[in-house]
Amino acid sequence: MSEEAFAKSFIDDLARLPVTGPKVLSAPSPSLQYMLPKHPTTPQKRKRTTSSPDSSSSSTITITLKPRKDGAELSLPAQPLTTSIYDLKAAYAAHTGYPVDKFKLLNGMKPETTGSKTVAEIFGLKEGEDAKDVEFKIMLMAGATAQPMPDRVVSPPVTLPVDAKTDVTPAVRSPDEAPVAQGLSGEGVMHTEKFWGDLKGWLIQRIRDEKEGERLAGLFRVAWEKASA
Structure with a gap:
């Protein structure tokens, strides 16, 4: 067979083949989809901060x-x-x-x-x-008066002689022993303004809050006045 006859035969064979359109690729299945792995990030080194000798917690x-x-x-x-x-x-x-x-x-x-x-x-x-x-x-504040602050003088203890008749030594009070309070006592003290002023000052010192101390002192006074009415 000559080359010309072979070429015609090959073209005729191609002409007899069915003609089909281009194939359409479908989307991949979700099960086949995957995410690309992320590159691991290198942790940054933290800089050490050194405190200066002058900076301390005792400013x-x-x-x-x-x-x-x-x-x-x-x-x-x-x-x-x-x-x-x-x-x-x-x-x-x-x-x-x-x-x-x-x-x-x-x-x-x-x-x-x-x-x-x-x-x-x-x-x-x-x-x-x-x-x-x-x-x-x-x-x-109005009516503020400085309280006297006398220096405390401690005297030496005094020893009394023994009673010849009873052979009993009278009791000796130590100089540090507090004397018996004189003046009002009991409920009578609570009728004075000095008592309520001292109570308010004590509350302020204990709770370290002036407003709250004044409020509590007022509550105590109102409750006492109602109870004693």
């Missing part, structure tokens, strides 16, 4: 308590930032003799009445930072 400042008018000024050096309003009032009361419920501490023109509030919270101070000295003003 201290000088706190000055200065009266608005005439009065004794008190400077408290090397005070921790956790010093509370109650601590400052107690220190000023011990220095001047004024009861803690007869004066207030002012930060500028604002009275600080929460006894548990610290100096760090009031002035936004943080441990380890250079803190400037702070100052509070003292505002005495």
Whole structure:
């Protein structure tokens, strides 16, 4: 067979083949779909922060308590930032003799009445930072009177002679023994304003909150007056 005859025969064979369109590929089954694995991320190394020798948790400042008018000024050096309003009032009361419920501490023109509030919270101070000295003003309330603070003098014990008739030595009272209280006693004490003032001052010292101490003292007084009516 010649080459020409072979070519014609091959073309005729191709012409007899059925003609079909292009195949349409269907979407893969969901079961065959998969996610490419994520590349593992290398954890970043955390930088170590070393605190300087100067920064410590024992930052201290000088706190000055200065009266608005005439009065004794008190400077408290090397005070921790956790010093509370109650601590400052107690220190000023011990220095001047004024009861803690007869004066207030002012930060500028604002009275600080929460006894548990610290100096760090009031002035936004943080441990380890250079803190400037702070100052509070003292505002005495109406009728505030400094209580006398006499120095305690301890005298030596006195030994009395033995009674010749009874051969009994009289009792010797120690100089540290408190004398018997004189004046009002019992329910009569509760009718005085001094008793309720002392109670309010004691409550403020115990719970370190001036507003709450005044509220509780008022509740106790109202309850007692109703019970004794």
